[in-house]
Amino acid sequence: MVKRLGLILIITIFISGCGQPATSGHLKKVGLLVPETISDQVWGTKGYKGLLKIQSKFQVDVFYKEGMDNEAAVSLAVKEFQDKGVNLVFGHGSEYGPFFNSISGDFPDMHFVFFNGDAKEDNITSLSFESHAMGFFGGMAAGKMTETNKVGILAAFEWQPEINGFYEGAAFQNKNVDVEIRYVQHWDDINTAMSLLNELIEEGADIIYPAGDGYNIPVIEELKDKGLYAIGYISDQSDMGEGTVLTSTVQHVDTLYEVVAQRFSEKELESGNLYFDFQDGVIDMGDFSPLVEDEFRKNLQEHVKTYKSTGKLPNQL
Incomplete structure (x- = not known):
């Protein structure tokens, strides 16, 4: 991921009179506000x-x-937004929790939204994806498709719910599978991620779940070069190679933004911590590789359907 270290830009986007607006x-x-760039093709995009x-x-x-990664910069940006008449601010990441909790009292007419944290003030909302289930279904796919009975998770942080979900799903599908986990301790540290990837490959892992939006694309490209496999993360990454990406665990962040804006426009957006899952239409599985046999794909999709209706994963039925 290219980090923006120079001039930080603000860009206004407006279209008037196009169709019938809500x-x-x-x-x-x-x-x-984004901590890095909107051009990373994953989280920022x-x-x-x-x-x-x-x-x-x-x-x-x-x-x-872009490049909003410290409280001073965030505070200045929010003041500029206020001067322009903005009343809903998205901080695109968990790092904005402490910033917004600190400064929101200075902007009582604005509402602040961020991800994966604890919203402590009345004009702040934290959004979290309930990602355990998506990890579980991704793990099922890896457990089914591994040829070495060794799969790897290249996680950013220990707290990610999808990590435990993936582990449980792989073990549910394949009692003989060995799941190895490595933690990058950063969303965007490509060098560390690639070093840990090499460790997993040397240990025999033939399918990797690169659960970090800043490094998963180069990881998948490396797996493709080595003839190995991946479970995509955040986006449907099947376009990176249907012979490499077996399926993806997809978070429809863009759809969630629209849901939040709708609630806010109707004065129905709650403050505090909100959680979203498959049932809310913002998490799904991506396209399946032709390498995944139809019977298993249909079986997995039935499990997803059951989860949406009952809230129970296959190991809970």
Whole structure:
């Protein structure tokens, strides 16, 4: 991932009179802060697409700033947003929790949204994907498709729910599978990720789950070069090679942005910590590789359907 170390830009995007917009209601203008870039083709890009969905649906001005990775920069950016009439601000990551909890009292007419944290003030909402289940289904696919009975998880952090889910899913599908886990301790540290990837490969892992949005693309490219396999992460990454990416665990971040904006426009967005899963239409499995046999694919899709209706994973039935 390319880090923006130089000039930080703010870009205004607005389209007027295109189609019939949804009523914007309480929603006036929207701002987006990203810690790195919107051009990473995974997490940052998802946030940007979500911003564009809001702009298109509600016909409101939207703004974004890249490289927002410290409280001073965030505070200055939010002040600029305020001057432009923004009343809904998305911080695209967990790092914005402490920043927003600290500064939100200075902006009582704005509502702040971030991911995977603890919202402590009345004008802050934290969004979390309930990602244990998606990890479980990704693990099932890996457990089924491994030829060495060794699969690897290349996680960013220990707290990611999808990691335990993947481990449980692989073990449920394949009693003989050995799941090795390595932690990068950063979303974007490509060098560390690649070093840990080599360890997993040397230990015989033939399928890797690169659960970090900043490094999963180079990891998948390396796996492709070595004739190994991946379970994609965050985006449907089947376009990186149907002979490499067996399926993906997909988080529809852009759809969640639209859901949040709709609730805010109707004055129904709750403060505090909110959680979203398959049942909310914001998590799903991606396309399956032709290498995955139809019978297993259909079986897995039935398990997903059951989970959506009952909230129970296959090992809970």
